[in-house]
Amino acid sequence: MLAAARTTIQPALAKATSGEPLAQSFAQLGVPMLYARDSEIYGEGEEAEFVYQVVSGAVRTYKILNDGRRQVGAFYLPGDVFGLEISETHGLSAEAVCNATITVIKRSSLWGLAKSDSDVAQSLWTLSARELQRVQKHVLLLVRTAQERVASFLLELADRTAAAGVIELPMSRQDIADYLGLTVETVSRTLTALEGQAAIALPSARRVQLTNMRQLRRLDS
Amino acid sequence: MLAAARTTIQPALAKATSGEPLAQSFAQLGVPMLYARDSEIYGEGEEAEFVYQVVSGAVRTYKILNDGRRQVGAFYLPGDVFGLEISETHGLSAEAVCNATITVIKRSSLWGLAKSDSDVAQSLWTLSARELQRVQKHVLLLVRTAQERVASFLLELADRTAAAGVIELPMSRQDIADYLGLTVETVSRTLTALEGQAAIALPSARRVQLTNMRQLRRLDS
DNA sequence: CGCAACTTTGATACAACTCAAAAAATGTGG
């Protein structure tokens, strides 16, 4: 596992995001911060004082199992909100996957806002609902074969980054493995296999080209 | 898969439950209904018009995967509330595991109540939070060994039914397998193995005695 | 440029799956 720890944590330039109803709140009330690769954003069990929105980079939430393995709960990409807990404390830890800019907003100020602005309140519910759906999808992922898990993962990422056909992976094979409940070796072999089937191309380890969406979707479905 | 379908669905005698803040609402506004074994309570994608509370019996929520396999999302036991969606539709289907009495309440009336009674509103949030935690625990379950999954399952059930050391299983091996992401054979074999290790005793197929909590917890942890 | 981390590939082991059948439990009609 990686050493890292709270290194470069400092305010960054604010950047307004549009579209989402919460985006404005983040732009106005949030403080943009820089997190270095592998630095902790919050720890499991800590009080959930803040809510976060990824501006650039990527974030993973995870839990360490008693046998030492790590289970990644989710990856959050630019635009995604995370750390919004219904309960008082964080259920998982959060770390920056790579150097990242993240807007931080006080949970209390967001809730205060929700009281007066029903759009914000609505957004909070929607986010909670989406999170639940995401975890439920994760359950379905974990009962499938390695190929299906990897294919689903790639498609999900493609959907979210929307960069037509080419994905830039911010996370390592180990990160992916811990998300999919597989080993690094299996993830690597599976990617190689998919490349062999011409479903994807791997110009470099961190770049994946989805060359045969049809086939990937058949694996996913 | 079982035939079944909407057979005996009829009002049953009301029964007040205490403790939970929502219990009173269910007792006052809810309509108790009888569902026959394997009958559908609601289907995936249907509008979430009602919220349910188990009075007696048990309920499973599930999804059918494209390869025909069934993934059980959760089991709900007496006292448990289910079908409370944040979104407008049900994400999973729900069926009675065995003949069950279930109190049904209009979602809209519950939400109306939440507006005036903040205790009820609080309960709704708490339930949503609990549901999310439950699904997250499920994710962690699915990346462990068969023995660990079965041990965890038994302990969870023991916690919830609280009948000191002896569990009456309302669900079949197939139900358990589909919940744990295993095959029936593996569940059966694992139970036999746990019996061999004197961690449990199986007086009958549907009755499990937890004879060595220590060992089960070591598997669970 | 060189070292450390990451990724890939190879060989082998093993846990869980599949297919098959026996054993036990459950429900049903006579």
Place this chain on the structure above:
DNA sequence: CCACATTTTTTGAGTTGTATCAAAGTTGCG
């Protein structure tokens, strides 16, 4: 209430997908 048909559970034998252990390539940072 019993006898039979059906379903559920268990057990057995063999296969397979993924993990493990090991080592060779790659990449990228300092």
